[in-house]
Amino acid sequence: MHSRLGIYARGALWGSVAAICALTFAWPFLVSDHAEQPAFKLAAISTLLVFFLAMLVLLAARATEKD
Amino acid sequence: MQGPSHLVLSWCFAESAGLRSTRNRAIVAWAGLAPDGDVLAYVGALLYYRLDQGLAFENVWQVVHHRYTHGLGFVLLTGMAAYALAAPAGGRPSRAGVALLAMLASAIHNFCDLVGGGPTWPIYPLWPLSAAPWSASWSWTIGEWPNIVILMVCLAGTLLYARVAGRSPMECFGARADRWLVGVVRQEQPARQRQGGWLRWAIWGALILATIAILAPLGFRLPI
Numbered sequence: 481m482h483s484r485l486g487i488y489a490r491g492a493l494w495g496s497v498a499a500i501c502a503l504t505f506a507w508p509f510l511v512s513d514h515a516e517q518p519a520f521k522l523a524a525i526s527t528l529l530v531f532f533l534a535m536l537v538l539l540a541a542r543a544t545e546k547d
Numbered sequence: 548m549q550g551p552s553h554l555v556l557s558w559c560f561a562e563s564a565g566l567r568s569t570r571n572r573a574i575v576a577w578a579g580l581a582p583d584g585d586v587l588a589y590v591g592a593l594l595y596y597r598l599d600q601g602l603a604f605e606n607v608w609q610v611v612h613h614r615y616t617h618g619l620g621f622v623l624l625t626g627m628a629a630y631a632l633a634a635p636a637g638g639r640p641s642r643a644g645v646a647l648l649a650m651l652a653s654a655i656h657n658f659c660d661l662v663g664g665g666p667t668w669p670i671y672p673l674w675p676l677s678a679a680p681w682s683a684s685w686s687w688t689i690g691e692w693p694n695i696v697i698l699m700v701c702l703a704g705t706l707l708y709a710r711v712a713g714r715s716p717m718e719c720f721g722a723r724a725d726r727w728l729v730g731v732v733r734q735e736q737p738a739r740q741r742q743g744g745w746l747r748w749a750i751w752g753a754l755i756l757a758t759i760a761i762l763a764p765l766g767f768r769l770p771i
Contacts, residue, residue: 493563497651500658505619505672508681515661515683524662524683531655535556538563543712 486541492534499527548663548694554580555701556659557652558716564648570634571645573719578625578649582616582656613664617657618674626650663687663694702758706732 503524512520557579561572592607593600615621629649633642657670661683664670669682687693709715709725710732717725729735731750 497655501651501654504654504658504661504670504681508672508679509677513679513681515681516685521683521685524658528658528662535559535563539559539708542562542565543708 489534489537492530493538496527496531496534548659549698550580550583552698552701553656555705555716560652561648568634569718574629574632574645575648575652576716576719578629579652579656581625582621582653585611585616613668613670617660617670618672620675622650622653625653665689
């Protein structure tokens with residue numbers, strides 16, 4: 481796999497994991513406890529998509545690696 | 548989100564994070580499923596109420612589910628258990644890394660249930676410090692198409708990854724189970740299977756039945 485893509489995917493994975501922790505444990509107490517807000521919905525679903533996509537790219541790279 | 552989805556996603560998370568040890572990948576995967584361990588309370592309640600689903604649901608499941616295992620307290624507990632169980636070969640930093648990944652897998656489970664657990668099942672992010680619930684009215688219920696699609700992709704991805712990489716989330720059930728799945732999807736025929744091809748058909752049949760058993764209670768119907 482292109483090494484630059486791997487770096488981006490790794491960054492996206494850890495970035496999305498950080499966002500997941502923030503949206504789950506900090507948002508309702510620091511931002512707003514109304515999850516119906518469009519901002520939260522957008523942030524949550526896009527974070528989930530980025531997490532899945534980053535994992536997909538990294539798994540594709542790992543699948544072809546020799547352990 | 549369904550249990551199998553949590554398990555497969557957590558294993559994929561461990562794999563994509565670069566964990567090399569089979570045991571450590573399995574620990575992180577089980578840590579990602581662990582919050583749903585409160586289903587044992589429902590099983591206990593079913594036995595207590597002599598298989599009366601209504602009473603067990605109303606008196607136990609409705610009260611217990613998500614409350615004690617979908618929060619920061621349980622995430623920390625998961626990390627401690629993972630640290631104790633992690634393969635010691637890598638030394639202390641490696642065990643701490645496995646514990647951190649296990650805690651993150653548990654946190655990801657909480658987030659997935661926030662987005663795909665349904666609006667009637669809030670999580671309790673800061674329990675036991677705070678009992679404040681956190682849920683979204685737009686959250687997908689367990690039988691809605693996004694959850695079904697995620698489950699299907701997880702199952703198909705497991706088979707594809709086993710074929711390409713020679714390992715899969717079946718590692719969670721032991722090395723033999725993983726070798727078996729890899730052998731099936733790669734169509735490798737061990738000597739004893741050449742004589743008994745019926746065994747392969749029986750296993751595929753059991754797999755199909757298990758898939759139906761997971762989907763049927765969710766109300767999933769084929770669109771034909």
